[in-house]
Amino acid sequence: MFFRLLRLILVVIVAVLGQPVFDASAQAIGHGSAQLIADQTKVIQDLTAKTDGLEKRLGDPDQDDAGLVDIRLQLEDISRAALTSALAFRQRLNDINARVEVLGPPPAQGQPPEPAIVSNERSALVSEKAEINAVVASAQNLSVRVNGLVDKISVMRSELFRSVITKHYDLNDALSPQAFSDAHDQISGLYKAVSSWLSFALKFKFQAILAATLMALALAAVLLIGGRRLFGRIFEADPTVEEPSYLSRLSVAFWSTLLPTLALGVFFASAVFFFNYY
Incomplete structure (x- = not known):
């Protein structure tokens, strides 16, 4: 009887002394989580305001393809930032779920009530x-x-491209x-102008034109015929070689064209x- 009374007294003392410690710990944890919630709420609000501004820009009828691409890039950055904000709570949610699992479900109806410290902690976590x-x-809704x-920008760019391709131009003036x-x-x-020049050249410069043309043809013929005699073996295929190499065929093609x-x-x-001389 004495030992049972002593154990009861010890339980009461532990409960009384542990209550302030738990309250302080819960307040510290709650304050840290509240700060995180406030910070991420501010982030989501800023991202939402930026999204509203970009959506208004989409309604501009003078928006070109470059502007649509710029808006899309900014929206993709916003989507990534929103997902990052949502992931910031992953660790805290895991801790809450683990703690709730440790506390267990609340007692069913008809069972003895659980200690107030447990019910208060469960309520705070929930x-x-x-x-x-x-x-x-x-954050997910914003994403x-x-x-x-x-997706709307993709449709707008497609329609803009089709409108440019199929745009009708006024040809009345042309x-x-x-x-x-x-x-x-x-x-x-x-x-x-051309007929006057030709008439003048044929009447007064016919001999000079004929001489200049013949001399130019002579120089070209000398180069062509002399080149073939001097370098004929380079660009003329050897009939005795049935299967010339690739480099040989390439050399023949190059020099015969040059x-x-x-x-x-x-x-x-x-x-x-x-x-000009004559």
Whole structure:
């Protein structure tokens, strides 16, 4: 009897002395969680305000593709920030769930009531979890909203691209009688200028033109014929070789193309030189 009374006294003393310690610990934990909730709530509010501004920009009828891309990039940053804000509560939610599991469910009806310290702790944890879930839900809703805006931007860019491709231009001015008249005047002026030059050249410079052309042709022929005689073995395929190497075929193709090109270039250059000289 004496020992039972002594054990009861010890239990009462522990409960009385442990209550302030638990209250202080619970207040410290609650204060830290409350600060985290307040910080992340502020973050979500700022992200929501920024999203509202970007959504208003989407309503601008003069928005071009570059502007839509810029808005999309900012929305993707907001979505990542919202998910990061929601993940900030992961550790605290794990701690709350673990503690609630340790405390166990409340006693059923008809069973002896649990100590007030346990019921108060469970209520505080449930209330804290509800506040955290509310902030997490806000972050998730913002992320869903941002994803919807990103999809909307994709549709807008597609429609903008189609509108640019299928845009109708007014061709009335380009096909007007005045345009045809101006084109006729320009062509007539070009024809008169060229015909006048040819008439003058044929009447007064025919011999000089003929001499300059023949000399230019002679230089080109000398280069072409002489080049073939000097370097014929380089760009002419050897008929005795049935399967020439790739490098040999490439060399033949290169030199056989280079020599006529040089001859043509010499012809034009010498023709211009002699025309200017005479």
